[in-house]
Amino acid sequence: MSHFNYREDGLYAENVPLANIARQFGTPTYVYSRASLTENFLAYADACRAHGRGEQGALVCYSVKSNSNLAVLNLLGKLGSGFDIVSGGELLRVIAAGGDTGKVIFSGVGKSREEMRLALSHNIRCFNVESIPELHRLNEVAASMHKVARVSLRVNPDVDAKTHPYISTGLKDNKFGIAFEDALNTYRVAASLPHLEVTGIDCHIGSQLLDDAPLLEALDKVIELADQLHAEGIDLHHLDIGGGIGITYDQEQPVAVADYLSRLFARIDRWRKEKYQGRQISVMFEPGRSIVGNAGVLLTEVQYLKHGATKNFAVVDAAMNDLMRPAMYEAWHGVQALQRRDAEAKTYDVVGPVCESGDWLARDRKLALEADDLLAIMSAGAYGMTMASNYNTRGRAAEVLVDGDSVTLIRQRENPADLFALESIPS
Numbered sequence: 001m002s003h004f005n006y007r008e009d010g011l012y013a014e015n016v017p018l019a020n021i022a023r024q025f026g027t028p029t030y031v032y033s034r035a036s037l038t039e040n041f042l043a044y045a046d047a048c049r050a051h052g053r054g055e056q057g058a059l060v061c062y063s064v065k066s067n068s069n070l071a072v073l074n075l076l077g078k079l080g081s082g083f084d085i086v087s088g089g090e091l092l093r094v095i096a097a098g099g100d101t102g103k104v105i106f107s108g109v110g111k112s113r114e115e116m117r118l119a120l121s122h123n124i125r126c127f128n129v130e131s132i133p134e135l136h137r138l139n140e141v142a143a144s145m146h147k148v149a150r151v152s153l154r155v156n157p158d159v160d161a162k163t164h165p166y167i168s169t170g171l172k173d174n175k176f177g178i179a180f181e182d183a184l185n186t187y188r189v190a191a192s193l194p195h196l197e198v199t200g201i202d203c204h205i206g207s208q209l210l211d212d213a214p215l216l217e218a219l220d221k222v223i224e225l226a227d228q229l230h231a232e233g234i235d236l237h238h239l240d241i242g243g244g245i246g247i248t249y250d251q252e253q254p255v256a257v258a259d260y261l262s263r264l265f266a267r268i269d270r271w272r273k274e275k276y277q278g279r280q281i282s283v284m285f286e287p288g289r290s291i292v293g294n295a296g297v298l299l300t301e302v303q304y305l306k307h308g309a310t311k312n313f314a315v316v317d318a319a320m321n322d323l324m325r326p327a328m329y330e331a332w333h334g335v336q337a338l339q340r341r342d343a344e345a346k347t348y349d350v351v352g353p354v355c356e357s358g359d360w361l362a363r364d365r366k367l368a369l370e371a372d373d374l375l376a377i378m379s380a381g382a383y384g385m386t387m388a389s390n391y392n393t394r395g396r397a398a399e400v401l402v403d404g405d406s407v408t409l410i411r412q413r414e415n416p417a418d419l420f421a422l423e424s425i426p427s
């Protein structure tokens with residue numbers, strides 16, 4: 001259920017008029033709904049419990065890169081979430097947010113020695129390793145610390161996630177993961193290294209998947225590999241199916257998390273019974289977008305209306321540096337006026353002030369607007385703030401968390417002077 005709804009006097013986040021937030025904190029500002037974050041996380045956690053998976057049997061590792069604000073991480077951590085990180089910086093965020101490092105898994109193709117050391121010193125749950133050189137490096141770093149690193153190999157099941165090429169990651173010619181036909185050999189290498197303990201297998205085939213068929217296909221391939229490994233005496237303790245469930249930006253109808261998980265657990269249970277002699281194997285997930293995407297909006301104010309010969313532009317104070325997805329993936333975000341007007345609607349491109357033609361947030365939208373109107377760019381909770389930059393020396397937006405009637409500033413707006421504070425002029 002959406003927690004961003006119209007009432008008589010405009011658009012609300014839970015019980016708070018978004019216009020009040022814009023007035024108090026200025027624009028552009030990201031606004032997140034605590035109820036929405038909670039519901040979206042519990043869709044995973046409750047489905048796991050409903051299929052008899054407690055803390056030992058399943059772990060939801062929220063993908064930190066989708067929205068890494070400390071308040072979001074803290075909330076999810078309190079609900080029992082683990083964390084999927086892709087950098088040492090994200091690990092430090094999880095720690096600063098009070099997250100449990102024992103529930104952290106470390107993904108990514110390019111882990112540095114320093115990041116490995118940091119993660120080992122905090123005893124994270126598992127490294128998702130993507131290549132043989134990475135196995136050797138991790139083994140060396142762990143040896144130098146007299147530790148054993150738990151590893152899972154990210155395999156590339158070569159299934160087509162049928163999503164945008166930039167967010168599809170499970171195909172053969174992709175930089176991610178270990179090719180399926182090399183997986184067995186890579187596991188043998190991992191098992192032979194004394195400072196590594198092979199504990200799992202993982203895959204992540206892409207993002208914004210509307211249908212779970214490719215995920216279940218990937219699961220089948222992962223299971224097939226687990227059987228081959230078992231025959232070689234390598235027994236896995238967990239399967240990690242990655243993230244990737246999509247959300248509704250416009251008219252999309254993504255599979256319900258509960259339905260996806262019930263199909264997934266049914267397959268895993270059948271396999272355990274028939275092939276895996278009932279052995280315990282825990283299941284991990286790495287959802288990002290499906291937890292935060294529709295839990296956030298970006299508030300912006302119309303600066304100017306430009307009525308050109310062929311197009312109308314609404315120039316707003318948010319830009320591609322605040323929300324990169326339209327410029328980067330031609331992504332579609334809903335645009336809602338905080339105040340509904342009776343005036344005649346015109347077709348607008350909603351664009352930012354950045355000096356790039358790619359700086360647009362929405363195209364060809366019917367809106368009834370006046371200068372100074374406030375807009376909400378919808379579904380902006382995932383890959384919004386985390387992908388924001390300081391291009392054009394624009395301070396990044398403020399972030400606010402709404403909980404019922406209460407509003408908390410969870411990140412201050414950046415001050416332009418801070419943006420060049422680390423720079424110096426040669427004497």
Ligand SMILES: *Cc1c(COP(=O)(O)O)cnc(C)c1O
Nearest residue numbers: 063107207243244286287288289
């Ligand atoms: C980005 C990412 C995720 C999260 O993907 P969503 O589509 O946001 O659910 C999970 N796992 C890995 C390895 C990722 O890179």
